[in-house]
Amino acid sequence: MRPIYSLLLLLVPFAATSGALGQVTQETSPGGTSAPEYPPGAASATDTPGKPDSTVSGSESKDRNSEVEELKKKIEAMQKQRDADREEYAAKFEQLEKSSIEEGTTQAEAGVSGGGVGFSGFFDTSFMTKFPGKGTPVEHAMSSPLFTIHNFNLMATSQMTDKISFLGELRFTFLPNGEEPYWRTQDATLPRTDTTVVETYAQKTVKLGGISIERVYVKWMPWEFFGVIAGYYLTPYGIWHLDHGSPTRLGVLHPFEINTMVPYHLRPMKVIPDAQLGLQALGRLFPTTSLYLDYAFTLSNGRGPADTVIDYDNNKAVGLRLKLSYLRPDFEIALGGYGYNGKYTDKKVTTKNIFPSYDTVLSYKEYAAAIDFLIAFYGVRIQAEYLHNLVYYGDIRPYDFTIGGYKADFSVDAMYAMLSYRLPLDSLLDGMVLTPYIGVAGEYPYSVDIQYFNAIWCGLNFKPSSWITIKTEVPYLRSTIGSKAGGNVVKMPFNAAYIWSWNTQLAASF
């Protein structure tokens, strides 16, 4: 028997150990959190005093009843104490509020509601120089180095109520001063816009610039899964486009200038409109933690010669955006898409017998789509986008001088991909961030006249502080111009142009 007692005594510490480990394990649950402490003394949901066990003897039943009664009294006393504590602390807080030197209500301070406007913005200045290829038509064009300002944007935001907010953004620009027409098909002297005016009494000259409304809208979000934007909003597509500002974007220049040549008015046009005027229904859904689905449905005037002022057709443009994202601290992946359908109509206005008459001069339907992909892990970031646009002319086709005929329906594909790596030098650089990047891009319009663009670039993005970004990049752009005659591609004499550039930009947010 003696060894048995010895064995039992040895087992005692192991029983105590398992109890201690259980407590430690409970402390370190996954995610580093533990459930909130259960208030001491309060009744448990499972501690429901029920009927006495009929199999228990009478005296034991009486003991249990008395225990239950005692517990009930204790609970009541603790609840009274809790309520008294609440009143005491509420009184203390009320006293603090009255004596506080902070202004406004807590709601307004918390930005939940109350109006008030917050101003912010961003600005960038760049140094650019080009090295066009010898013997190409661009050899003598745009080759002088220059300093330039692309953006000086001012944003105003306001949270009017907990469900209604406002956002407006203005872009200040030196344009239209110095603007030259983008393209002419016939030999001519290109006029340049000059907005210089003289302030006679101030004895100085001023070159007037311009103000462009980037976006302005009111957003109503009664629920996270559904809300409405009314106004002029950025088209919800892509990564580069929605990054929007130079401090946010990785590189200096847009990966591709998406120019769909519409010869009638010879203005560059984006594959998908930058912004639209109308309504947008949007929302976010959370299938699981860290996974969310964004959607947006757009309804707008679409594109036109003055689409923010007048819509020359009854057709409204529609679009649909879907984006699935998975976001963790050290890993992110997202896949999105946007589809757009609209009609472009241009009319000239003449007066006949004092009444205005509108005659359609250009009209086409367009279908556009965009796909974007992003993956980021441990400082590596890969982003890519693909855009496609189809244009179908109706009965009124523009005349194309380059081919001596009327322009055919056409499509354009544009794409880019960028790879960047945030160097793990945070401790060495004392919080500053250094990110080298490379990118490739291509634009392939399919039409009678052919103009392919291919680009490759590499650069460095440096953030010395959270407010300043300095970038420098070297792009190489190559374009091939030709035309189809009888189904065969005929390369024109100036069939290829290539340009090396060096661009450096300083961007600041404020």
Added chain:
Amino acid sequence: MNIDIRTIHRTTNMPTIAALLLATVTVATIAVPTSRSAASEENPHDILIVANLATKVNVISVEELRECFLKIKKTWPDGSRLIPINSTQPELRNLFRQRVLMMSAEDEQRYWQDQLIRNGEHAPPTFSNTLKVAFSLPGTVSYVFRKDFLPNVVKVVAVIPAK
């Protein structure tokens, strides 16, 4: 476990005494970490995630908390508005940023600069007395050190251990 001491005395011999001493030493050794773990539960620098008493949520995970404070998620599960509030206490704020947001101060600031440009979203406001805000403003979620916590005023929905 009930041990009959009289039986132990009657059958005591040298090997049994040695076993008893060994067991005693073992229990004493193991008991110390237990009391230490009890002390870590009451670490005054544990971060208590607090919410307004009217909030129907009782538990929130670190991942959900991160989404709230980065404004990826803006409502509680019942659809009511979620209002994250940061603290102005540097030590508390830094610890919360490291343990929940998993960002440096500079990265957090860059994140909010980008969010402001992309969609006009501002960083959560900061208050010196986060308990006061959580008490008076429905929908609020914020954080305090355990040593600054006042019971029965706000509810605790998560605990971030100090270590």
